[in-house]
Amino acid sequence: MALSAQDAELSPAQRAEQLRHEIEQANYNYHVLDNPTISDGEYDALVRELRALEERFPELRSDESPTQRVGGDVARGFKPVRHPRPMLSLANAFNRDELQAWYDRVLRLVPNAALTFVVEPKIDGLAIALTYRDGDFVLGATRGSGIEGEDVTENLRTVKEVPQHLHGEPLPRLLEVRGEIYMPTEGFEALNARRAEEGQTLFANPRNSAAGSLRQLDPQVTAGRPLCLFAYAVGQVDGVRLESQWDILQHLRQWGFPVNGLDQEVQTLDEVWAFCQDLQERRDRLPYEIDGCVVKINSLAIQDELGAVGREPRWAIAYKFPPRQSTTRLLDIRVNVGRTGTINPYAVLEPVVIGGTTVQLATLHNEDDIHRKDIRIGDRVIVQRAGDVIPQVVKPIVEDRTGSEEIYRLPEFCPSCGARIVRPEGEAMARCPNGACPAQLVRTLEHFVSEPAMDIRGLGIRVGEELLNHGLIRSPADLYRLTRQDLITLPGIQEKSADNLVRAIATSTGRPLANVIFALGIRYVGLQTAELLAHAFGSMEELRQASREQLEAVEGIGSKTAASIAEWMAQPQNAAYLDALRDAGVTWEDQPDGGEAGPLSGTTFLLTGRLESLTRGQAEARLRDLGATIAPGMSKGVDYLVAGADAGSKLDKARKMGTPVKDEDWLLSVIETGKLPA
Numbered sequence: 001m002a003l004s005a006q007d008a009e010l011s012p013a014q015r016a017e018q019l020r021h022e023i024e025q026a027n028y029n030y031h032v033l034d035n036p037t038i039s040d041g042e043y044d045a046l047v048r049e050l051r052a053l054e055e056r057f058p059e060l061r062s063d064e065s066p067t068q069r070v071g072g073d074v075a076r077g078f079k080p081v082r083h084p085r086p087m088l089s090l091a092n093a094f095n096r097d098e099l100q101a102w103y104d105r106v107l108r109l110v111p112n113a114a115l116t117f118v119v120e121p122k123i124d125g126l127a128i129a130l131t132y133r134d135g136d137f138v139l140g141a142t143r144g145s146g147i148e149g150e151d152v153t154e155n156l157r158t159v160k161e162v163p164q165h166l167h168g169e170p171l172p173r174l175l176e177v178r179g180e181i182y183m184p185t186e187g188f189e190a191l192n193a194r195r196a197e198e199g200q201t202l203f204a205n206p207r208n209s210a211a212g213s214l215r216q217l218d219p220q221v222t223a224g225r226p227l228c229l230f231a232y233a234v235g236q237v238d239g240v241r242l243e244s245q246w247d248i249l250q251h252l253r254q255w256g257f258p259v260n261g262l263d264q265e266v267q268t269l270d271e272v273w274a275f276c277q278d279l280q281e282r283r284d285r286l287p288y289e290i291d292g293c294v295v296k297i298n299s300l301a302i303q304d305e306l307g308a309v310g311r312e313p314r315w316a317i318a319y320k321f322p323p324r325q326s327t328t329r330l331l332d333i334r335v336n337v338g339r340t341g342t343i344n345p346y347a348v349l350e351p352v353v354i355g356g357t358t359v360q361l362a363t364l365h366n367e368d369d370i371h372r373k374d375i376r377i378g379d380r381v382i383v384q385r386a387g388d389v390i391p392q393v394v395k396p397i398v399e400d401r402t403g404s405e406e407i408y409r410l411p412e413f414c415p416s417c418g419a420r421i422v423r424p425e426g427e428a429m430a431r432c433p434n435g436a437c438p439a440q441l442v443r444t445l446e447h448f449v450s451e452p453a454m455d456i457r458g459l460g461i462r463v464g465e466e467l468l469n470h471g472l473i474r475s476p477a478d479l480y481r482l483t484r485q486d487l488i489t490l491p492g493i494q495e496k497s498a499d500n501l502v503r504a505i506a507t508s509t510g511r512p513l514a515n516v517i518f519a520l521g522i523r524y525v526g527l528q529t530a531e532l533l534a535h536a537f538g539s540m541e542e543l544r545q546a547s548r549e550q551l552e553a554v555e556g557i558g559s560k561t562a563a564s565i566a567e568w569m570a571q572p573q574n575a576a577y578l579d580a581l582r583d584a585g586v587t588w589e590d591q592p593d594g595g596e597a598g599p600l601s602g603t604t605f606l607l608t609g610r611l612e613s614l615t616r617g618q619a620e621a622r623l624r625d626l627g628a629t630i631a632p633g634m635s636k637g638v639d640y641l642v643a644g645a646d647a648g649s650k651l652d653k654a655r656k657m658g659t660p661v662k663d664e665d666w667l668l669s670v671i672e673t674g675k676l677p678a
């Protein structure tokens, strides 16, 4: 996902669109699927680049931009919970100067205050809020968007470190505690080892493992996972006076919460920095992952005075550790083939331990990137784990060269099917052009059955490969013809799992149109784009026939995406694939919003701008639940435009068209009462 030479030649508008697309996809993979595809460092870099572009070219700003939101919409399956006070996030400092700048600003705002700090490890898990009434645990919620999270009470009841009853006297009548659910490194490794044995996909890191374990629909699954808690804050409290962060930590401990033993109260910024340095040095020896330190102004009165900017308090900051690096030898460069045929080079390394994990493989992005960094086979290289996800090769150590290093050339032929590899003009990635390439088919199938696509459980990579190798299927559409008999001929498939699989495949025909469109795996068509398409065209048949211009006319669909869809649809083998899916009975029409009739059936809304008390996605979901339709863009069909802060072109259009424009208070009253105000 690095910036390639080609990307650098894109216009700012094109690059911004590309960045938004990548960020949206990364958000979805991270927050909803718990399956990150890029490291935190890469993610931060994308957001920073987009923010910089939007600052330089204000006309590129959009209320739709991921820079205007915090990630993490609520996933399906859990009841939404509104946090009584928003769960904030933290601004980052990456070095001593940035820490100093934060402190200077605090001093400017509260010049005469006597400041002390509390410093804490930044636990790499997921934030939760625990509510107690008269000492009993009654509600547990994930952070979600910060405004609204998911009700995971039953799952949290299975976590031993979450107190079910508070200790001590006097007990607050109401207490909301915030903290981090995490998975200790040892438990994480044992869990992954077990999953590897069972042929299940592995968790990328302890954070994702903790998040995936907590957000299980079946609490029994959560109960079997080694989850732990560190409490570090109080959201709401009734009946007990708290003076400082240090005071909070002591109370939390007395009430029976696990509080991190490394937390310290310190007097000066020098001591803060010393703590950060010391912790950085010790991080690999801790039994859990931390990714930095959190520095908080101790006094709650001063915290109040300082307040917050957006979702970040001025009274706290996270010092983020630099990525962990090490050097090793690059033994070889190999490639694998992605779903859309991309040829992805990766490095085979002499095994090296970085931050407690043995690294043997690292991504190399693409051929240009390898040459730009001048990475050669046989080089000693610097390798880093940034977000602790996929390791990266940073650069070669040129001084260590012996002259026997080899310059790398991408293979001419696809390692899976032998087709000649092509590199389309203006693209960073080389690709295998053969749509029937077995490696691509495996990836296509993997995507097709994944949860946000057709959600066919029990069809892992291994079964997928077997099905293709045995010639039982040649495309995902063939899944719908499989019988129990076919499946039990495969090694390791018992009758019961064959039955379950046949049932799961049959059930998937009822997936909503947006998921079916996403399942096709068309380049640049992520789930959000698929949703726009489903709403705009209403059926797969209409979408198939849409011209490039019609596609581009849909708000939110850019020219690159439109071209990619039109191109995909024009391929004869894809037309045959679609016919086969249709004949298998897969959903072909969009079940319009509000199909479940409700008080707002027949009313069409469009939301724009930033809402204060909930995200736009959440508001739209509520309206849909009430039977309303959400329009994909501004048109005559829209009955009401709800405009939040910084609304842009949609608001102008609505005014021109004479569409009633409403504000957030109006929207909240509609959502609360379930009807339009008289």
Ligand code: IVH
Pocket (backbone or CB within 6 Å): 088, 089, 090, 120, 121, 122, 123, 124, 125, 126, 127, 143, 180, 232, 233, 294, 313, 316, 318
């Ligand atoms: S304080 C405004 N303390 O970091 C206060 N957060 O980037 C925010 N985190 O969502 C929370 N360890 O998940 C706080 N000792 C700690 C923390 C911590 C980890 C996480 C938390 C939060 C994120 C903010």
